[in-house]
Amino acid sequence: MKIRIVSGFLGAGKTTCICNMLERREGLTGVLVNEFGDIGIDAELIQRGEAVDMVELPSGCICCTLRNDLVQAVEEIKARVNPERLIIEPSGLAVPSGILEALEPIKEKLGLEIEAIIGIVDADGFLPNLESGLFGDFYTDQLANSDIILVNKVDLVPPETLQQVEEKIREYNQSAVILHTVNCRAELPELATHDGIDYLHLHFDHEFDSLALTPEGSYRRDDIEQILRDADEGKFGHIYRAKGIFETAEGYYNFDLVHGQVNFKKLKGGSGNKFIFIGKDFDKKTVEERLAQAKI
Numbered sequence: 001m002k003i004r005i006v007s008g009f010l011g012a013g014k015t016t017c018i019c020n021m022l023e024r025r026e027g028l029t030g031v032l033v034n035e036f037g038d039i040g041i042d043a044e045l046i047q048r049g050e051a052v053d054m055v056e057l058p059s060g061c062i063c064c065t066l067r068n069d070l071v072q073a074v075e076e077i078k079a080r081v082n083p084e085r086l087i088i089e090p091s092g093l094a095v096p097s098g099i100l101e102a103l104e105p106i107k108e109k110l111g112l113e114i115e116a117i118i119g120i121v122d123a124d125g126f127l128p129n130l131e132s133g134l135f136g137d138f139y140t141d142q143l144a145n146s147d148i149i150l151v152n153k154v155d156l157v158p159p160e161t162l163q164q165v166e167e168k169i170r171e172y173n174q175s176a177v178i179l180h181t182v183n184c185r186a187e188l189p190e191l192a193t194h195d196g197i198d199y200l201h202l203h204f205d206h207e208f209d210s211l212a213l214t215p216e217g218s219y220r221r222d223d224i225e226q227i228l229r230d231a232d233e234g235k236f237g238h239i240y241r242a243k244g245i246f247e248t249a250e251g252y253y254n255f256d257l258v259h260g261q262v263n264f265k266k267l268k269g270g271s272g273n274k275f276i277f278i279g280k281d282f283d284k285k286t287v288e289e290r291l292a293q294a295k296i
């Protein structure tokens with residue numbers, strides 16, 4: 001069973017990347033998602049219309065506290081489905097080295113082949129996030145351990161920024177194949193497989209705060225958009241990422257807030273509202289109140 005790890009900071013494009021890979025139908029594929037917050041937004045978006053075997057791990061971090069859950073989930077997928085390939089999407093706050101270390105003891109027994117570690121960088125948010133110093137070591141680990149780095153969202157930045165991003169990446173990883181992408185669309189190169197490498201593993205402060213809600217009801221899309229704009233402007237404190245699925249009078253929408261970009265996508269259907277806000281020291285009560293006011 002080949003293992004492909006798709007890593008990247010919050011909102012870089014991991015879910016988008018996996019949806020693209022599944023569209024290509026490269027044989028029977030399993031997907032293992034570990035999301036920040038326990039409400040399964042990524043799983044719902046990935047699963048939409050695709051016949052994949054999907055396992056969600058609970059909130060927490062598979063590179064640290066959930067290592068046993070990760071091993072159990074991989075063993076279960078192997079025994080139950082034995083797909084050709086298993087794609088693992090760690091949360092945007094996990095590091096690939098922890099996952100590799102966790103899989104090491106079962107690698108031989110289960111015949112796991114680490115096919116590639118793909119790191120996704122948000123070309124727009126990368127330099128400001130790095131300069132903020134708030135997330136430094138996540139990036140270091142994710143970049144240093146990637147075989148392929150997708151510099152994604154190149155549509156949002158000028159060529160000079162792209163060059164600066166690439167130079168910065170090279171400070172952490174001299175050998176990875178770097179590809180520039182929009183919506184993570186790329187022809188991935190074949191790579192030599194990993195074998196007994198010593199992985200760099202740094203330890204981080206995972207103390208990010210999150211608010212996950214699954215309220216009932218139907219919402220005004222414009223009001224949700226205003227809440228996201230206010231979140232981006234810091235009106236509720238530090239919110240780095242928000243995403244969700246919500247119902248309106250016109251049906252279900254998926255929304256994303258990443259680094260000043262607010263996106264809405266109309267969905268074919270849905271099974272209830274899901275909101276998640278991720279940040280540090282933010283005013284959850286006010287966010288919750290604003291959401292309640294946005295109901296029809």
Ligand SMILES: Nc1nc2c(ncn2[C@@H]2O[C@H](COP(=O)(O)OP(=O)(O)OP(=O)(O)O)[C@@H](O)[C@H]2O)c(=O)[nH]1
Nearest residue numbers: 010011012013014015016092152153182183256263
């Ligand atoms: N403009 C632009 N937007 C993109 C691109 N790739 C992805 N996005 C958008 O960025 C947002 C976040 O993408 P996701 O794929 O959900 O990111 P993620 O890494 O899975 O996010 P987390 O699970 O929160 O860590 C979505 O609204 C995407 O549509 C791109 O190349 N250009």
